[in-house]
Amino acid sequence: MDDKIIVTNRTALQAKYGAAGFAKIKAAVQDLIQADAERSIKTRLVFLDSAVDMRRYRGVPVTDPTSSRQNKNAVDAVFKKTNPDYLMILGAPDVVAHQDLNNPAYAASDDDDKVAWGDLPYACDAPYSKDVAKFKGPTRVVGRLPDLTGAKNPAYLLGILTKAAAYKSRKVTDYGKYFGLSAQVWRKSTELSLFNMFGESKALQIAPPSGPSHTAVRLAPLAHFINCHGAEASPAFYGQKGQSYPESLTTKAMKGKIKPGTVAAVECCYGAELYDSVTLASDMPICQEYLRQGGYGFFGSTTIAYGPAEGNAQADLITQYFMLTMLDGASLGRAALVAQQKFIEQVAELDPVDLKTLAQFVLLGDPSIQPAAVTKTTGVPKGMDPAVARQQARGERRTKLRETGNNLEATKPTASRPQKGGRKSPNVRKALANIARQAGISPRREFTSFAVKAPPAARAMANKGAPLASRYHVTISSAGREKTPPGVGSRVAVVAKEVNGRIIGYRIYQEK
């Protein structure tokens, strides 16, 4: 039985790199497989477009590498047959497609992402769908080691494959220091995040004035946490103070300063977007520059991300969960899966913004890399092969993760689809108008209603004291709050929760 499956697309790689380039990539993958074997991980390379390979898994070969459906079906066939401990997707979305989940928070001109691209469905047993609510029970450990989208030269991919093969776990204390970077307007939220992860936030860099150039010493810590602005196809993150948005970090300014072994958790919009820097003739994405320099992993968002003005939620939480689990000694892939599961667990119901968050955060990096080694309290008796013991322990962890994922799938209510013709009672209308007024937007602002879909087990668990929500009402408004500078902090998103005909809570997202 294979512990780790690497999936890729031979035709797509050959089209990008030619026969000679492909041969080099295949050799580099063999080196990684050998290195994995020395770490007691049995790895197999599977070409999703190969009839021979897919016959082994009773699957249908992929004919279009950019087809989300074909790739999902093929990966599911592999899992059904082998259920590996790790799935590594090798290549950018022009080799193995991201999944094309509809963005439940889509609102033209406010959240323009029709699709929340990501790899979440690859981590789930549920069949292909565009509805993210179908993927609320992730159970599989998944990561993507991406080449450059649109590339013709395999040097980048060869480099990161070599680095993945040569990785070494470090003492967890080596990850005790961090590089923290925040837009000035989100300082409080980022301080809280850093405190939750590292117990203090003294080293936090605020942009402005910090960036875009940082000294090598400042970037030297192996744990990076960034909470800044980002934009589509942009090799820069941005800080913010008032209406000033200076660059806080750029691909150019990072060169030669990222230490091998660095792990980054990044909240920025588009932080993990694998845009085609080759066709655009621009600098490569920051996330890929991390990997180029030997960073082990980057956990970030493919599209527009969300978080509240104060405290922590959405992007703040899922990135923290990833970092905390990695610091607990997990592999990168397990850290990503636990982050997804914890994120789902911590809410009573997944509202449209929660669902987008879940869909859009991806792990870039070899999922079997274990950056921080933590001393285990369970010993291995003499005569027992440590490799067998490790495999046994990993199997037990996977069983537990599967139980958790299955439980979430069976019990977690979701609100992903707008309700057509859903009428609001006068009480609900009045409450929404009051909330809108409080958020600084017109009380006549229309809210879109999302009916909560609860699995039978969730309904059975609900009680009089804590009944299930019946609907969520969402509005994303461009109307301005008073007393804020024009264009900045003047737009808000409001999510209100209805239970039995009454609005019992709401959240306002702004300036995050």
Add this chain to the structure above:
Amino acid sequence: MTAGASNRPQRVEGLTGAVISAPFGTGSKSEHQAVWLEASGRRLVLRRKDGPAFGDRSLDQYVGKRVECDGFILDTTLLAERIKVVS
């Protein structure tokens, strides 16, 4: 829709439309006042290909005008290599 479509820049030449200033990413982590191009029935964030993604004041001169652009269309953005006022 295929995933690759989101990552494949589409080259355009002579794309004409009206430029407006309006919020982007309301309530999100990239919320800001952006410059948009309304062209061919869709609205795209207008950026200079080699300019900053946020706060590019050099685009203000086009707001309220019709322009013709060459560049690349992405999911929601036009990365312009050339912008010319046409009226």
